[in-house]
Amino acid sequence: METIKNVSVSEASFSGRLEGFEQQYIDLYKQYHEQIKQHSAPVMNVSRNASFGLFEQLGFPTSKLENYKYTDLKESLSGEYGLNLNRLKIPVNPYEVFKCDVPGIHSYLYFVVNDGFYPVNDARNETLPEGVIIGSLSKMAEVHPELIENYYGKLSCTKKDGLVAFNGAFAQDGFFMYVPQNVQLDRPVQLINIMRSDVDFMANSHNLIILGKGAKAQLLVCDHTVDDVRFLSNRVTEVFVGENATYEHYKLENTHTRTTNLSTLLIDQQASSNVLGNIITLHNGVTRNTIEIDIDGENCETLLCGMVIADKKQQVDNFTSIIHNQPNSNSRELFKYVLDDLSKGGFTGKLYVARDAQKTSAFQTNRNILLNKSAKMRTKPQLEIYADDVKCSHGATIGQLDETAKFYMQSRGIPEKEARLLLMYAFTGDVIENIRIDALQDRMKLLVEKRLRGELSKCEGCVICQ
Amino acid sequence: MNTTNNNQSQTLTSPLLERLGEALLTIKNLHANINGKEILKGLDLTVRPGEIHAIMGPNGAGKSTLASVLTGNPAFEVTHGSVTFQGKDLLELAPEQRANEGIFLSFQYPVEIPGVSMVNFMRTAINEQRKYRGLDQISATDFLRLMREKKELVEMDNKLANRSVNEGFSGGEKKRNEIFQMAMLDPSLSILDETDSGLDIDALRIVANGVNKLKRPNNASIVITHYQRLLDYIIPDFVHVLYDGKIVKSGTKDLAFELEERGYDWIKQEVEEAP
Ligand SMILES: Nc1ncnc2c1ncn2[C@@H]1O[C@H](COP(=O)(O)OP(=O)(O)OP(=O)(O)O)[C@@H](O)[C@H]1O
Numbered sequence: 001m002e003t004i005k006n007v008s009v010s011e012a013s014f015s016g017r018l019e020g021f022e023q024q025y026i027d028l029y030k031q032y033h034e035q036i037k038q039h040s041a042p043v044m045n046v047s048r049n050a051s052f053g054l055f056e057q058l059g060f061p062t063s064k065l066e067n068y069k070y071t072d073l074k075e076s077l078s079g080e081y082g083l084n085l086n087r088l089k090i091p092v093n094p095y096e097v098f099k100c101d102v103p104g105i106h107s108y109l110y111f112v113v114n115d116g117f118y119p120v121n122d123a124r125n126e127t128l129p130e131g132v133i134i135g136s137l138s139k140m141a142e143v144h145p146e147l148i149e150n151y152y153g154k155l156s157c158t159k160k161d162g163l164v165a166f167n168g169a170f171a172q173d174g175f176f177m178y179v180p181q182n183v184q185l186d187r188p189v190q191l192i193n194i195m196r197s198d199v200d201f202m203a204n205s206h207n208l209i210i211l212g213k214g215a216k217a218q219l220l221v222c223d224h225t226v227d228d229v230r231f232l233s234n235r236v237t238e239v240f241v242g243e244n245a246t247y248e249h250y251k252l253e254n255t256h257t258r259t260t261n262l263s264t265l266l267i268d269q270q271a272s273s274n275v276l277g278n279i280i281t282l283h284n285g286v287t288r289n290t291i292e293i294d295i296d297g298e299n300c301e302t303l304l305c306g307m308v309i310a311d312k313k314q315q316v317d318n319f320t321s322i323i324h325n326q327p328n329s330n331s332r333e334l335f336k337y338v339l340d341d342l343s344k345g346g347f348t349g350k351l352y353v354a355r356d357a358q359k360t361s362a363f364q365t366n367r368n369i370l371l372n373k374s375a376k377m378r379t380k381p382q383l384e385i386y387a388d389d390v391k392c393s394h395g396a397t398i399g400q401l402d403e404t405a406k407f408y409m410q411s412r413g414i415p416e417k418e419a420r421l422l423l424m425y426a427f428t429g430d431v432i433e434n435i436r437i438d439a440l441q442d443r444m445k446l447l448v449e450k451r452l453r454g455e456l457s458k459c460e461g462c463v464i465c466q
Numbered sequence: 467m468n469t470t471n472n473n474q475s476q477t478l479t480s481p482l483l484e485r486l487g488e489a490l491l492t493i494k495n496l497h498a499n500i501n502g503k504e505i506l507k508g509l510d511l512t513v514r515p516g517e518i519h520a521i522m523g524p525n526g527a528g529k530s531t532l533a534s535v536l537t538g539n540p541a542f543e544v545t546h547g548s549v550t551f552q553g554k555d556l557l558e559l560a561p562e563q564r565a566n567e568g569i570f571l572s573f574q575y576p577v578e579i580p581g582v583s584m585v586n587f588m589r590t591a592i593n594e595q596r597k598y599r600g601l602d603q604i605s606a607t608d609f610l611r612l613m614r615e616k617k618e619l620v621e622m623d624n625k626l627a628n629r630s631v632n633e634g635f636s637g638g639e640k641k642r643n644e645i646f647q648m649a650m651l652d653p654s655l656s657i658l659d660e661t662d663s664g665l666d667i668d669a670l671r672i673v674a675n676g677v678n679k680l681k682r683p684n685n686a687s688i689v690i691t692h693y694q695r696l697l698d699y700i701i702p703d704f705v706h707v708l709y710d711g712k713i714v715k716s717g718t719k720d721l722a723f724e725l726e727e728r729g730y731d732w733i734k735q736e737v738e739e740a741p
């Protein structure tokens with residue numbers, strides 16, 4: 001029972017683009033590109049027209065494309081979303097109303113409301129370690145253009161990806177963080193993306209993170225939605241991790257079912273750097289995470305983890321890609337999904353080992369539990385190995401909860417519901433173990449348990465949500 | 467069919483079984499299937515408080531099936547018969563309810579549960595039992611004391627208690643862990659399914675001692691074993707032979723010696739020759 005509109009879309013989508021939905025944005029850009037530029041920074045405008053050109057060429061991705069096989073955006077892109085191209089102030093002060101703190105985390109806390117960095121509360125009077133810069137990307141691009149122009153778009157502009165190109169055309173602001181050489185941030189930095197609007201709304205933001213040699217930082221990105229309207233966010237984050245630097249990136253999504261959350265995380269690793277990514281989807285609508293880590297120096301350590309708990313009609317696609325360009329580095333990937341009801345999961349683990357990247361070791365694991373027959377999981381390892389002296393492995397499993405284990409627990413007096421919960425909780429345990437911020441790990445244990453119990457549909461502790 | 471059953475129960479109503487007092491467990495004419503195949507074919511058994519029953523019998527006779535059916539394993543379907551436990555219709559209860567009513571099975575093949583710690587598992591089980599019985603949650607100190615006490619009872623290595631349930635445990639360690647759990651949960655009817663197999667001589671003695679120390683006038687055990695040796699440690703009041711889904715012979719511990727010596731052929735013959 002497809003609507004006429006959808007039929008025309010699928011006919012048009014053989015080219016890998018969603019013709020029906022692109023035109024309004026193409027027209028929008030043509031009409032308003034001056035305003036878009038005017039309300040952004042020159043550094044961000046340099047590549048804007050080129051990004052738009054690329055988007056015109058590529059369009060929005062469809063599941064006909066190899067890299068978007070498990071993401072279906074038809075539903076998400078239908079309908080009309082408002083955009084805030086003129087940077088009108090959104091009437092909300094997240095510092096006052098949004099108390100989504102992780103107890104004991106003591107983070108440096110920042111907000112992006114929809115697509116713009118929310119000014120830091122002066123009253124907070126918090127001093128960052130010497131030389132560290134955190135703030136609005138467009139503001140900082142005006143204050144420190146020489147710093148930002150060397151990095152902005154360097155990972156994203158060349159991507160042949162419709163969503164990244166769209167972001168390049170429309171993003172006007174975002175979160176910026178610079179940690180200079182040998183400076184180690186003493187506390188985690190927390191960025192909360194809040195979607196707040198009275199009408200269906202779209203947000204494009206671009207984040208830029210730069211860690212100098214030997215620098216150290218932990219970033220926790222939380223995605224939240226506030227109002228019961230349809231949201232679409234399309235965010236690109238570029239991260240440059242200098243030599244010997246250590247970077248941890250936690251992404252925690254807890255949005256409502258009418259949200260489409262598209263996010264692209266691009267990380268470049270220099271020699272002897274250490275990167276941990278942990279991408280957790282607790283509650284969502286339609287989510288696509290693209291994570292690409294380029295290992296461009298020797299002796300790097302990379303650990304990319306992720307976890308998905310989905311039910312109802314939620315969709316989560318994690319497309320990951322780890323690229324070993326240099327020898328002697330280790331990468332490990334671990335993704336776990338628990339899917340119930342009519343939810344759909346997708347995982348792609350692309351691993352590329354260049355000819356010169358000898359002595360690479362790379363291991364990939366994706367394990368999935370389907371709690372009923374209607375939930376669907378699709379998983380695909382994609383290994384391209386051109387070096388001959390490497391250790392690589394991958395494994396993917398899709399299964400049900402272990403019935404014998406469940407019965408064993410019941411035979412000790414543990415009710416079936418509780419036994420299922422313990423098993424699911426245990427299943428996700430090793431992903432949670434890979435959270436290196438204690439307070440966050442404790443919090444996640446609690447949130448995951450609540451989520452599995454069905455007690456969590458929105459963020460715990462958000463005044464706004466309640 | 468009926469006559470055969472009457473013959474069976476005649477064997478059972480030997481003077482030995484005619485003790486006074488309420489039965490703890492009464493199984494009558496129990497039939498059970500797995501995947502449509504009948505495994506239990508009219509089994510009768512009565513267990514009274516304070517008794518130890520040994521069940522022996524050839525491989526595939528249905529001993530583990532009986533244990534599974536009593537504990538409510540959903541893979542098995544009961545087609546006929548009744549089981550009464552402490553006056554309640556056992557077959558009506560979910561596995562966890564049976565456990566909380568006081569039935570415990572030491573599994574022939576204990577299950578590994580990666581990611582669930584022994585401590586968390588035991589604490590959950592204890593608290594569920596307490597909740598079922600209308601008691602408050604156990605305090606942290608009481609729980610630790612209980613764990614320590616019971617670990618000592620079965621001489622279980624501390625390291626094992628800190629790991630995931632049975633994960634990577636050796637065969638013997640798993641069996642010892644079963645008895646540890648039994649000690650923690652203090653059941654009124656324990657069913658030990660080949661708990662002796664895979665145990666070294668010292669472990670066998672320790673496990674058997676544990677079982678004996680847990681014995682009380684108001685609880686009972688069903689001990690499934692292939693070896694008379696275990697019965698030197700855990701002295702049974704009755705020995706039954708389960709063959710082809712039925713209890714075909716019952717006696718005292720002397721029957722175990724006889725089986726050890728003569729095997730099962732003579733029993734099979736007796737069964738086949740019976741009218
Ligand atoms: N899942 C199953 N599907 C089909 N048959 C089964 C299944 N499980 C058990 N059986 C059969 O049921 C019968 C009884 O098995 P059971 O495990 O109860 O025997 P047992 O007396 O405990 O044997 P053992 O001494 O070897 O432990 C066997 O013939 C076995 O093959």
Ligand SMILES: [Mg+2]
Pocket residue numbers: 529530531574659
């Ligand atoms: Mg058996």
